[in-house]
Amino acid sequence: xxxxxxxxxxxxxxxxxxxxxxxxxxxxxxxxxxxxxxxxxxxxxxxxxxxxxxxxxxxxxxxxxxxxxxxxxxxxxxxxxxxxxxxxxxxxxxxxxxxxxxxxxxxxxxxxxxxxxxxxxxxxxxxxxxxxxxxxxxxxxxxxxxxxxxxxxxxxxxxxxxxxxxxxxxxxxxxxxxxxxxxxxxxxxxxxxxxxxxxxxxxxxxxxxxxxxxxxxxxxxxxxxxxxxxxxxxxxxxxxxxxxxxxxxxxxxxxxxxxxxxxxxxxxxxxxxxxxxxxxxxxxxxxxxxxxxxxxxxxxxxxxxxxxxxxxxxxxxxxxxxxxxxxxxxxxxxxxxxxxxxxxxxxxxxxxxxxxxxxxxxxxxxxxxxxxxxxxxxxxxxxxxxxxxxxxxxxxxxxxxxxxxxxxxxxxxxxxxxxxxxxxxxxxxxxxxxxxxxxxxxxxxxxxxxxxxxxxxxxx
Amino acid sequence: xxxxxxxxxxxxxxxxxxxxxxxxxxxxxxxxxxxxxxxxxxxxxxxxxxxxxxxxxxxxxxxxxxxxxxxxxxxxxxxxxxxxxxxxxxxxxxxxxxxxxxxxxxxxxxxxxxxxxxxxxxxxxxxxxxxxxxxxxxxxxxxxxxxxxxxxxxxxxxxxxxxxxxxxxxxxxxxxxxxxxxxxxxxxxxxxxxxxxxxxxxxxxxxxxxxxxxxxxxxxxxxxxxxxxxxxxxxxxxxxxxxxxxxxxxxxxxxxxxxxxxxxxxxxxxxxxxxxxxxxxxxxxxxxxxxxxxxxxxxx
Numbered sequence: 001x002x003x004x005x006x007x008x009x010x011x012x013x014x015x016x017x018x019x020x021x022x023x024x025x026x027x028x029x030x031x032x033x034x035x036x037x038x039x040x041x042x043x044x045x046x047x048x049x050x051x052x053x054x055x056x057x058x059x060x061x062x063x064x065x066x067x068x069x070x071x072x073x074x075x076x077x078x079x080x081x082x083x084x085x086x087x088x089x090x091x092x093x094x095x096x097x098x099x100x101x102x103x104x105x106x107x108x109x110x111x112x113x114x115x116x117x118x119x120x121x122x123x124x125x126x127x128x129x130x131x132x133x134x135x136x137x138x139x140x141x142x143x144x145x146x147x148x149x150x151x152x153x154x155x156x157x158x159x160x161x162x163x164x165x166x167x168x169x170x171x172x173x174x175x176x177x178x179x180x181x182x183x184x185x186x187x188x189x190x191x192x193x194x195x196x197x198x199x200x201x202x203x204x205x206x207x208x209x210x211x212x213x214x215x216x217x218x219x220x221x222x223x224x225x226x227x228x229x230x231x232x233x234x235x236x237x238x239x240x241x242x243x244x245x246x247x248x249x250x251x252x253x254x255x256x257x258x259x260x261x262x263x264x265x266x267x268x269x270x271x272x273x274x275x276x277x278x279x280x281x282x283x284x285x286x287x288x289x290x291x292x293x294x295x296x297x298x299x300x301x302x303x304x305x306x307x308x309x310x311x312x313x314x315x316x317x318x319x320x321x322x323x324x325x326x327x328x329x330x331x332x333x334x335x336x337x338x339x340x341x342x343x344x345x346x347x348x349x350x351x352x353x354x355x356x357x358x359x360x361x362x363x364x365x366x367x368x369x370x371x372x373x374x375x376x377x378x379x380x381x382x383x384x385x386x387x388x389x390x391x392x393x394x395x396x397x398x399x400x401x402x403x404x405x406x407x408x409x410x411x412x413x414x415x416x417x418x419x420x421x422x423x424x425x426x427x428x429x430x431x432x433x434x435x436x437x438x439x440x441x442x443x444x445x446x447x448x449x450x451x452x453x454x455x456x457x458x459x460x
Numbered sequence: 461x462x463x464x465x466x467x468x469x470x471x472x473x474x475x476x477x478x479x480x481x482x483x484x485x486x487x488x489x490x491x492x493x494x495x496x497x498x499x500x501x502x503x504x505x506x507x508x509x510x511x512x513x514x515x516x517x518x519x520x521x522x523x524x525x526x527x528x529x530x531x532x533x534x535x536x537x538x539x540x541x542x543x544x545x546x547x548x549x550x551x552x553x554x555x556x557x558x559x560x561x562x563x564x565x566x567x568x569x570x571x572x573x574x575x576x577x578x579x580x581x582x583x584x585x586x587x588x589x590x591x592x593x594x595x596x597x598x599x600x601x602x603x604x605x606x607x608x609x610x611x612x613x614x615x616x617x618x619x620x621x622x623x624x625x626x627x628x629x630x631x632x633x634x635x636x637x638x639x640x641x642x643x644x645x646x647x648x649x650x651x652x653x654x655x656x657x658x659x660x661x662x663x664x665x666x667x668x669x670x671x672x673x674x675x676x677x678x679x680x681x682x683x684x685x686x687x688x689x690x691x692x693x694x695x696x697x698x699x700x701x702x703x704x705x706x707x708x709x710x711x712x713x714x715x716x717x718x719x720x721x722x723x724x725x726x727x728x729x730x731x732x733x734x735x736x737x738x739x740x741x742x743x744x745x746x747x748x749x750x751x752x753x754x755x756x757x758x759x760x
Contacts, residue, residue: 032505037584215696219696223738227734416577
């Protein structure tokens, strides 16, 4: 076949596929997009048509399918072929300067990030960047790294991780309200309490595997949330607990407005909540670093090796004399502990906790970050958190879209829709996550990064 | 005693709906071993399709007989969800078949987020109430049973019979069971595996649409986040009965419906879901593969 007839063939095929995609999209969206239901003045449900919108959906589906078949797929195929011909392995030891020092550069950037944003946006203007982006993303990084211990290292699928986050947040909120304990006492205590709940969850699920484990952990998360909603005497139910005290700088300086040792007064700075946010930023950064440090250290210790052995093959693990009960329980407990830390931090940052913050969706988002990052890879998970959480936060900022789509357009409404779409697209194109290589902790002579596809994801 | 029987009837109704959704979970799990997290939202889409069709038909022809109305709602909802689930399988799950286990789970969770937010964006976040379709009630002594409940239980029973017949007696069902047992061998013996899996998704979606329509008829209201709670309960039902087992899914659904209504009747309604989930954990401690599930044999 000649070149031109082949490309004609391709175009014909692409056209056919595009027509098919358009027809499918028409069927899919006919009722849900083509018809709009709304309540009229008499509060009756009525409907009207939206053919224009339906046409846009159909055209988008057809055009994107056409581009996909005619251009993107052949392009990807050609690239793959060229790569295979050149004989260079996908993972090589050759690393650029940036790649080699990535962690140092990233850490340095994070440390100077609040200062840079203060310098660029002013004290008050930096609030948005430090709080909405910095702190928000780092909370998710910490949660995802905590969950990574359970899912990525021990291979235990946990769909209810948010429960431990809730336990940590409510521990801090309730204990500080009733006993007046400070953040620095309650932070470790929240972690310990969450770890304790991790063990409580761990016991009944010891024998469960795979999807049975998934549903029980999901149920556990829902039970905690339902108890928080319904045990109104203690948790104030859906109203939540407000007025949670702020954290202080190790008890030396406080951020309460009237306090004698107020941070801004002590340093003669102008009154602004930005300093508190910057302090919180460094606090969560330190907590993240602690999580990463513990994870890296534990991976080299017998318990971390036992987790990874459990993930690779539970039966082999048991026949080598590893106690799977303690291995599983420690994984749950330590993962939960970091969730608890993050929860206490979340409570002090918000000053308010309610069951609304601990819905299943949060668990799903955290798990998605772990998997999208490439399970087990700390760098990958951090990148995924930045992309997914930062990306959706960015959408809140897109005021200019209002000029494009009219004043009724609220970008926030599309936040989770796009988050879900991103989850699907990333998984379909990169099923192994953003970072596809792993650094083994046990090796012969020299350490070599291996492809992520050599590690298993566990059955538990 | 009357009170107990009354609650039993209510539980049976609710359990039928859960059972119908649970079959979708259990079939997909049985055939490709993945949790189709978006299935609850397919159920929600079914309810919405029924709602929209109801509005359209009533605005053109006032006074359509109820039976015909229900039939139209059912058929359209089934067609809609079948098309959706077929497309979802093609776009989000098929490319990941044979990839590692968590990848399709994540796309399924993503799909669930997409579907509920899609309906929120296109149809608005408010609850959508419709006038009662059937309001007849029958009194048997102190027990009141509504026609709605009878319809739900009868439709469920009829569909389950048809379904049981398809899976156990037709060539299609044979292909499904073969694919479930050994996909590679089934393909070698001439079973079109891709098509069989697609049909499984379509069948599950059709049953979810029936459940969605029944749910809409029973409660008279639809909302974009209706998919989550019934979805999780149905999933719980599927696991409780032993995931992969069809009678198990129905049994689990009925059990959960009964527990829910009996717990609400005799204890506190607030903790009915806690009771359901606690029961699940409790059963799985003693039977880690559910009530009717086959124990997993792991080969080394």
